[in-house]
Amino acid sequence: MDTRAKIIDLASAARLRNPDVRVKLVAGYFDVLTPDLVRRLRSLSDGARLIAVVLDPPKPLLPAQARAELAAALSVIDYVLSPQGESLEKAIEQIRPDEVVREDLADEKRSQALIEHVYERQKS
Numbered sequence: 148m149d150t151r152a153k154i155i156d157l158a159s160a161a162r163l164r165n166p167d168v169r170v171k172l173v174a175g176y177f178d179v180l181t182p183d184l185v186r187r188l189r190s191l192s193d194g195a196r197l198i199a200v201v202l203d204p205p206k207p208l209l210p211a212q213a214r215a216e217l218a219a220a221l222s223v224i225d226y227v228l229s230p231q232g233e234s235l236e237k238a239i240e241q242i243r244p245d246e247v248v249r250e251d252l253a254d255e256k257r258s259q260a261l262i263e264h265v266y267e268r269q270k271s
Contacts, residue, residue: 175250
């Protein structure tokens with residue numbers, strides 16, 4: 148299966164709304180995927196449709212398309228939205244999720260921890 152098919156635009160995401168299915172929007176950078184993040188996403192899904200919104204970090208390690216593809220490759224994520232010029236607020240307004248989870252700050256900390264870990268390993 149080509150998981151890139153899970154990457155959709157805002158109009159397509161808005162059409163996914165179904166009153167019988169709970170929707171959770173997870174906004175984050177998805178620049179670094181760690182086991183902790185995957186466990187967190189699994190705990191969030193709990194039967195809801197999980198839509199990841201890939202935001203632009205202040206200092207990205209990867210381009211936006213690569214980050215969207217990484218998020219789409221996770222089986223726990225149903226769809227990935229790369230807003231590309233649209234704001235998170237507009238995505239929330241159009242999709243009307245049951246819950247919004249902000250992972251961007253935690254993603255930034257994960258990226259920084261990875262960078263520090265790599266630097267420490269290089270010193271050894």
